[in-house]
Amino acid sequence: MSIDPRMIQQLLRLQFQPGNPLSSSGGTSADSSDFLTLLDSLLATASAEPSAGNASASNGGRAGAAGLPMAAYTANTALHSMQRSAYGPSRPGAYDPLVAEAGAKYGVEPSLIKAVIHHESSFNPYAVSSAGAKGLMQLMDGTGEGLGVSDPFDPAQNIDGGTRFLSGLLRKYDGNEAVALAAYNAGPGRVDRLGIRTDADLRDKLHLLPQETQRYVRRVLDTKLQYAAL
Known part of the structure; x- marks a missing residue:
């Protein structure tokens, strides 16, 4: 054509x-x-x-x-x-209703969801990474499909799917936020192979994870505190 x-x-x-x-x-x-x-x-x-x-x-x-x-x-x-x-990032508060809804639905603090979005896409709903992750919470196609996301560029679907995935990681690692974030970034398989289950484990073995993941965990947790204070 x-x-x-x-x-x-x-x-x-x-x-x-x-x-x-x-x-x-x-x-x-x-x-x-x-x-x-x-x-x-x-x-x-x-x-x-x-x-x-x-x-x-x-x-x-x-x-x-x-x-x-x-x-x-x-x-x-x-x-x-x-x-x-042609579109750039949105304002951080533009998706507050969707974040609040997903947070209540899956039991995840809105400040954590917003911190993840902040570092995943800078609130750009059309962001696409070099690896093919898409949308606000940077979902890979296979992950998104498994979470029921048919359009990763739809903010409502992306935030719902990404929050559902993050909620599953928090449950898997018994509420250890830092471990859940490491798994969100590097993949749960990589975290599991290192025997990391708790935040204490992560502190001991953080150096074994990619530097990108090390920075990601620290920055998301710091940004979460900033959003929680708003």
Whole structure:
């Protein structure tokens, strides 16, 4: 599938200009019409192209999410990916209701959840790490799927899934926060192989974990105290 990059560029220019034509609060009807005409043209062109592999006529070719033909789905996904890159971090308090809800649901202090988000993504809901971890609490795809997260870039799903995972680690390590955080960062398997079960164990063996994890545990605990004091 080939998509004229100039069309994508024009779509983004229209969408992110002052008075976003897709927003409910701004944009003239002419702006909106221009945007939707271009988008329809892009998706129609992509839909008309044959998908790879000569899919059988019985299913009309491969389909992506929402039943879109794969070419159109790929075009739409590419557009959303570029949209996401235009957004930066949110304010730390922007997700307080979601944090409070998840904390109450899974028995995790909101200050700890916010500290994890602070150091995982800097409150950027569209953050993606080099390893592929996504969203506010940086969930890997497999972990997120196991936690029922279908869209890691949805703050509500990501915070719920990440808090549920953190809650499970706190239970596994009998409430030892530092160990749970080490496992959140380095993986529970690595922590278990070192025989770390308590915060006292962690103090004795912290040097055996990656330096990134050593810094992560200290910083998250310090930041938790700051959020708890607010």
